[in-house]
Amino acid sequence: xxxxxxxxxxxxxxxxxxxxxVFNFFPEPGSAATSPEITSILRGKAVYERYCIGCHxxxxxxxxxxxxxxxxxxxxxxxxxxxxxxxxxxxxxSDTDLLMTITEGVHGTAMPSWQALRExxxxxxxxxxxxxxxxxxxxxxxxxxxxxxxxxxTPAILExxxxxxDKMGCSGCHGEKGRGDGPSSHTLTDDWGDPILPANFSKxxxxxxxxxxKNYRSVANGVGGTPMPSFLEQLKPAEIWEVVYYIRSLKExx
Amino acid sequence: MKFNPxxxxxxxxxxxxxxxxxxxSVAYEGVTVDNGGELYGTVKFKGEFPVxxxxxxxxxxxxxxxxxxxxxxxxxxxxxxxxxxxLTIEDIDRGKKHDPxxxxxxxxxxxxxxxxxxxxxxxSYEIKNSDxxxxxxxxxxxxxxxxxxxxxxxGKNIIKPLTKAGVxxxxxxxxxxxxxxIVVAKNPYxxxxxxxxxxxxxxxxPGHYKLKIWHEGLAVKDKEISIKPNEKxxxxxxxxxx
Numbered sequence: 001x002x003x004x005x006x007x008x009x010x011x012x013x014x015x016x017x018x019x020x021x022v023f024n025f026f027p028e029p030g031s032a033a034t035s036p037e038i039t040s041i042l043r044g045k046a047v048y049e050r051y052c053i054g055c056h057x058x059x060x061x062x063x064x065x066x067x068x069x070x071x072x073x074x075x076x077x078x079x080x081x082x083x084x085x086x087x088x089x090x091x092x093x094s095d096t097d098l099l100m101t102i103t104e105g106v107h108g109t110a111m112p113s114w115q116a117l118r119e120x121x122x123x124x125x126x127x128x129x130x131x132x133x134x135x136x137x138x139x140x141x142x143x144x145x146x147x148x149x150x151x152x153x154t155p156a157i158l159e160x161x162x163x164x165x166d167k168m169g170c171s172g173c174h175g176e177k178g179r180g181d182g183p184s185s186h187t188l189t190d191d192w193g194d195p196i197l198p199a200n201f202s203k204x205x206x207x208x209x210x211x212x213x214k215n216y217r218s219v220a221n222g223v224g225g226t227p228m229p230s231f232l233e234q235l236k237p238a239e240i241w242e243v244v245y246y247i248r249s250l251k252e253x254x
Numbered sequence: 255m256k257f258n259p260x261x262x263x264x265x266x267x268x269x270x271x272x273x274x275x276x277x278x279s280v281a282y283e284g285v286t287v288d289n290g291g292e293l294y295g296t297v298k299f300k301g302e303f304p305v306x307x308x309x310x311x312x313x314x315x316x317x318x319x320x321x322x323x324x325x326x327x328x329x330x331x332x333x334x335x336x337x338x339x340x341l342t343i344e345d346i347d348r349g350k351k352h353d354p355x356x357x358x359x360x361x362x363x364x365x366x367x368x369x370x371x372x373x374x375x376x377x378s379y380e381i382k383n384s385d386x387x388x389x390x391x392x393x394x395x396x397x398x399x400x401x402x403x404x405x406x407x408x409g410k411n412i413i414k415p416l417t418k419a420g421v422x423x424x425x426x427x428x429x430x431x432x433x434x435x436i437v438v439a440k441n442p443y444x445x446x447x448x449x450x451x452x453x454x455x456x457x458x459x460p461g462h463y464k465l466k467i468w469h470e471g472l473a474v475k476d477k478e479i480s481i482k483p484n485e486k487x488x489x490x491x492x493x494x495x496x
Contacts, residue, residue, distance in 0.1 A: 079398045090401030168406050169388025172313045172428045183313035187430040191399050222402050227427030229390035229404040233412060 037127065044128030047121045052129075055110065060132030070110045073194060080135030081191050081225035084208060087142030089222045089230035094141040098126045108205050145220055147213050148237040153245050161246025164239050170247075173198040173227065178250035191225040198228070204251030215244045282375070282441045284351035290457035291481035293343075293465070293489055297451045298334040300494035303327065304471070309431035311364070314387045318364035322431050325369045326471040328449070335451025336493065338370040340468045343443040343455065343479070344419075350457040352442035356380050356413065359424065359436065361389040361405055366424055366434030370470065372446045373416050374439050382411045389426045393436070396420070402427075421468070435470055460485075469493065 049058075055074040057064040062076035075082070082093040084101060093101075102122050105113035114122060130136040151157065165171070173188065175181040180200030190196045199206065208214035219240050222230035231240065306324040328337035354376045360367045361383040373379060381391045383405035391412070392402040400422065403412050419440045426432035437444070445453040458481045467474040474493050481487060 081398050088401070089403060090399060168404065169428070172388060184428050184430070187312060188427055189430075191394065191397060222404075224402075225399050227390070227392065227402070229392065229402040229427070231404045231406075234404050234406050234409045 040124045040127040041131050043121075044124035044126065047117070047125040048128045051114070051117070052125065060129065072109055072196070073192070074110070076192060077129050077132035079191060079225070080133030083223045083225065084214070084217065085141065085221060085224055086144030086217070087221070088145060088232055089224070091142035091221075092135060092139055093224075094144070095123065095126050097141070098129065099123065102126070104209050106207050107209050108203075108207055145217070145232060147216050147220075148241070150212055150216070150241055150244075151238070157242050157245050158249050160239075161242035161244070161249075164235065164243040165246050168231065168235070168243070170243070174201065174247075178202055178247055188227045190227075196226055201247045201250040202252040204248070212244060212248065215248065216240055219244060280347045282346075283348045284442075285348050287350045287457045287459050289483035290350065290459055291483065291485040291487060292454065292456045293341075293458060293479060293481065293487050294454040295452070295488050295490035296333075297336045297339045297341075297447050297453065297467075298490070298492045299327070299329045299336045299451075300334075300492035301496070303329050303331075304495060311429070311431070313429055314364070317385065317387050318429060322364060324431070325365065325433075328369070330450055333450055335447070335449065336469070337447055337449050337451065338368075338469065339447040339451070339453070339474075339493070340370065340372050340437040341445050341447075341453050341455065342437075342439045342466045342468070343458065343463045344440055344466055345463050346441050346443050346459065346461075349459050350442055352376075354378065357436075358382065359391070359434070361385055361391070361426070361432075364389075364429055364432055366426075366432060368446075369434045370437065370446060371434070372437045372439065372444055374442055374444070375416055375419055377416045378413055379416060379436060380411050380413045381405060383407065383409060388428055389432070390428055392425045392427055394423045394425070437468060465489070467491075467493070 053064055054066045055064040055070065056062055056077065057067065060077035062074040064074060067074050080092065082097070084097060085091045085093045086097050087094070099122055102114045102125070105111050171182050173182045173184050175185065178201030180198045182198065185198050188196050188198065206215060208218060218228065219235070220230065220232045222228045235243070304327050306327055309322050309324060311318045311320055311322055329335070330337070352374055356378040357371055357373045357380070359371050359379055359381050361381070362385065364385065371379065381403065383389050386407045388407065389405040390402060391405055393400040395418065416436070416438045419438050422436040422438060424434040424436065443455050443458060445455045447453045460481050460483045462478065462480050465477045465479045467477065472493055472495065477489070477491070479487065479489065
């Protein structure tokens with residue numbers, strides 16, 4: 001090797017590097033990686049490592065130190081699969097969807113409400129959580145489905161809801177009385193191959209909390225990564241409300 | 255010559271960043287192929303036939319039957335032909351034209367029919383339920399849910415596009431023995447073996463290629479193939495568990 005002028009070549013390499021670097025990290029407007037976003041990811045990392053790492057793990061794979069004893073297991077963020085999305089089955093969750101889960105927690109599980117954290121920290125940590133899965137770089141969340149306002153609860157609606165429940169075959173998993181004990185209930189697995197049980201309506205506790213519109217969303221969009229399918233294209237909005245009122249009426253008195 | 259380490263690092267990163275951005279797959283281009291060759295043959299099962307597990311039906315036995323035989327290995331007992339082997343020639347970027355079609359994935363008598371469906375990127379698939387019971391079609395790509403749709407009796411058919419090459423696994427969670435797959439090819443050079451294990455791929459531009467051989471229960475090595483203009487090549491093979 002006997003270049004007379006290595007300095008010149010170095011200069012070319014440096015210029016080339018700068019050009020390529022700028023193209024990669026400061027891409028055209030509208031694409032994902034802009035510098036404020038990198039800042040939020042770094043802030044989110046700090047929040048994550050303080051509060052989330054124990055269960056969700058340093059790599060975001062749901063294998064934190066306390067994960068082993070938990071059922072359901074903490075979410076593995078690397079797959080980019082989330083239970084509740086505003087968009088139809090298979091859609092990524094929006095930041096709003098994730099914020100809702102973090103703020104309210106997942107009822108009846110080890111995931112607490114993080115309402116006590118500053119909202120800005122919850123938003124930052126979402127940016128960091130999204131960085132665990134390549135899906136968020138490749139796709140955008142689908143637009144939220146429209147949720148029609150609930151009709152008033154009447155005895156007639158509950159009767160119609162039972163018809164929808166029977167016609168759709170909900171009892172196959174959820175059981176005749178909605179106790180989560182249908183004939184298929186013990187054969188079900190999630191995207192990680194872990195056994196998963198259908199919701200037990202007799203307890204009157206839903207993972208999504210008390211709001212009725214979230215039951216509508218679960219029936220319409222299904223529950224991501226689980227056996228619960230989407231009924232969006234199979235039921236009319238009125239029928240979804242009917243079956244939602246019906247499953248809520250299955251709560252048994254203690 | 256000497257470069258300082260920072261310069262070398264920059265050079266290296268430039269290469270990675272630049273080539274990292276380049277799309278790895280080229281879109282397929284349909285052209286007229288007038289001197290194309292043909293690849294055909296049969297795939298036979300070698301060795302003792304595996305016994306398909308029998309699944310007990312827990313839900314809807316009144317319709318699906320008390321038990322259902324697994325469909326992984328469908329072997330013709332007379333000629334040993336193995337059904338549902340998917341053969342693809344992936345490394346053709348320019349070749350015969352293919353008009354997009356809609357392939358059907360039917361829920362029928364508590365099975366996915368066909369058990370193995372094949373299509374091409376750009377095609378669509380239509381899910382339908384012909385049974386009087388609720389099924390759900392839960393599709394996963396590399397283990398992650400693509401979507402999961404309820405298929406009640408007399409429900410709507412669901413039509414979706416095939417966007418990415420690879421294997422989409424199908425499962426009905428209501429009847430967990432109901433499994434199947436959609437194999438999505440990059441180009442129209444694919445074929446699924448029939449009940450005699452026979453396949454045929456036509457209009458192959460002359461050249462050397464790699465033939466990928468996929469079966470849900472087997473790992474089969476790729477084969478090198480060579481196609482001359484207008485030539486018909488018989489490539490029959492035996493595959494087995496070992």
